[in-house]
Amino acid sequence: MSRTGIGPTLASLSISYFVSTVALAIYFSPFLRLPVISKDLRITIGAAFIAMGIVLYITGVIFMLKAYNADKLCTSGAFALCRHPIYSAWICFIVPGLSFWANSLLSFTTPLVMYIIFKILIKKEDRYLMTKFDTDYILYKKNTPEILPLGWLKKTKL
Numbered sequence: 001m002s003r004t005g006i007g008p009t010l011a012s013l014s015i016s017y018f019v020s021t022v023a024l025a026i027y028f029s030p031f032l033r034l035p036v037i038s039k040d041l042r043i044t045i046g047a048a049f050i051a052m053g054i055v056l057y058i059t060g061v062i063f064m065l066k067a068y069n070a071d072k073l074c075t076s077g078a079f080a081l082c083r084h085p086i087y088s089a090w091i092c093f094i095v096p097g098l099s100f101w102a103n104s105l106l107s108f109t110t111p112l113v114m115y116i117i118f119k120i121l122i123k124k125e126d127r128y129l130m131t132k133f134d135t136d137y138i139l140y141k142k143n144t145p146e147i148l149p150l151g152w153l154k155k156t157k158l
Contacts, residue, residue, distance in 0.1 A: 014114045034100075046097040088149055118147070
């Protein structure tokens with residue numbers, strides 16, 4: 001398994017879908033716009049989501065590269081919050097933030113489509129990690145949320 005995992009496939013499919021939703025929103029404007037939220041509030045909410053996503057993404061990449069280069073299972077840093085923080089950053093934060101900026105109701109379906117694609121593709125990464133790290137990965141998987149960064153809520157430590 002490469003360092004990028006399912007990332008390139010997930011990204012290419014997601015970007016295509018997102019661009020299509022924004023194009024449809026522009027074509028069918030104003031019907032597919034966010035009608036209630038002011039532009040300033042949309043920009044602010046979008047920026048907050050994107051900022052949280054960037055922090056999760058960068059910390060996820062840093063911890064993943066250190067663990068990958070050391071041939072170890074990464075369970076600390078962003079990986080203590082969820083098993084897939086790099087994908088989580090995009091699905092839960094960055095893409096929803098971009099959807100606020102795009103002012104497109106339809107683009108808010110992108111995270112759901114991304115999650116469905118993620119669930120289909122992630123099986124390959126999970127099999128690889130299970131083979132490589134055996135019981136360590138099984139325990140990590142049992143005690144750490146998959147994509148929602150809620151690991152700080154867990155009561156048991158690995």
